[in-house]
């Protein structure tokens with residue numbers, strides 16, 4: 001017996017699940033889902049059969065009304081969760097009934113006051129990296145792919161979306177819920193409705209996704225609708241921000257080949273959503289902070305779109321090869337941005353990434369393993385080592401290959417790579433073998449082992465050379481001598497230029513300069529959270545107490561980890577007073593964060609306090 005993934009109990013000797021048919025009853029007052037799942041296995045199996053679970057209560061395991069013995073392990077692994085073992089006797093299918101817990105790590109249940117409209121409750125998922133197991137028992141590893149269908153029973157004033165095809169919305173029927181009969185649910189009550197979905201393409205479980213709330217939508221393209229809370233201002237501004245989506249899909253197709261998922265819809269979530277975006281197939285999830293009014297939010301959409309090929313079609317086998325998802329996607333994102341918004345925007349994007357990569361290498365200086373593209377995550381929680389390394393070092397590696405072989409040869413290679421491995425989960429060695437086979441001699445031109453297994457940043461990585469980038473970086477460096485940019489120099493700056501400037505300010509900058517910069521350019525009040533947070537992070541490091549009110553407001557307004565991480569980290573690295581402040585704000589804001597974000601903040605605290 002051998003586990004296929006350090007983050008899962010899945011055994012290589014046991015058959016894969018090919019299909020799961022889910023029936024889900026949403027009980028908002030108790031923040032619980034009562035559910036059943038019909039599993040279909042690839043081959044019949046006898047003996048122990050392992051599934052991943054976390055904080056689930058298992059009520060029964062059945063095959064044609066006959067009970068199947070099962071047990072949950074008495075101790076839980078802090079990372080993998082609780083092992084569910086079924087004892088099968090030549091079974092190729094079975095039905096489990098179970099309930100989630102209010103503390104399910106994938107789910108955030110929002111009370112009406114925590115939503116934009118403040119009138120209806122809301123629940124949404126975030127399953128990456130290893131949280132699908134807190135919604136349903138599964139082989140929760142990207143090494144295994146499943147098809148699924150789902151029947152969602154929800155309050156009739158709400159609607160549901162999924163990263164799947166919508167089949168119908170209809171009144172509930174008794175026969176929907178035969179497998180849930182023992183739970184005595186109000187399945188067919190007047191105030192309930194059923195929404196049905198089906199996902200016909202096999203996907204890794206981390207791409208399982210739904211949201212239930214008072215949702216509305218706007219059509220923005222032939223295969224794209226934008227969803228957000230009905231009647232909220234977000235819906236209109238999102239429709240405007242993302243009106244260029246179809247053009248990006250066509251660019252993606254030029255680069256990678258046909259778009260295989262039919263729909264590319266976008267769901268803008270409440271501000272507590274922990275990521276910038278999540279590439280859930282057919283229905284990308286987005287934070288409202290990407291709506292900036294200047295079209296730059298489209299870059300996050302370009303990233304999630306690129307995942308339709310790299311990540312969703314070709315998937316990393318385990319999180320130890322996460323760069324195969326994120327490095328390729330970051331590379332593709334920048335190619336799409338370059339085609340749609342021009343070289344300048346793409347270069348600024350590379351420059352911000354370059355700075356971010358250097359900071360991450362610094363962050364991991366005592367744990368260099370996580371500066372490697374291919375790394376060892378035995379006993380490691382993937383959420384704890386989430387960083388820009390797989391994104392930016394992965395991008396650098398692929399861009400290094402592009403520079404070596406030329407763009408058209410690399411484009412041809414990319415198309416071949418997608419066609420060869422689509423709907424498969426692969427590891428770094430599989431990619432390298434394919435690379436060497438298709439670009440003979442590449443290993444003599446680029447040190448592939450150093451790039452994939454070495455720590456830090458190889459010396460043949462690329463810092464942008466474009467003049468727009470260099471001008472901003474040298475302006476930032478001049479702050480060491482006290483010089484601040486003049487009005488004329490920043491007149492046409494957008495968020496990215498400011499972000500790049502702030503990220504490159506020297507560490508030695510003084511509090512008085514920070515204050516002067518803000519009184520001239522109002523960065524602490526920027527509506528662009530990238531700029532605002534980058535500024536506030538600097539303000540905290542310089543001990544500018546006058547901005548702590550704004551820091552608190554920000555930490556309470558959004559739950560995106562990209563902002564929580566730097567702000568809380570800057571605070572806990574500061575004075576005793578800063579630490580007390582951080583703890584108080586977290587205790588007051590905590591409920592507004594998704595469980596994944598909550599545990600990331602807890603882990604920042606435990607590392608530094």
Ligand SMILES: [Zn+2]
Pocket residue numbers: 279303307325326329
């Ligand atoms: Zn990504």
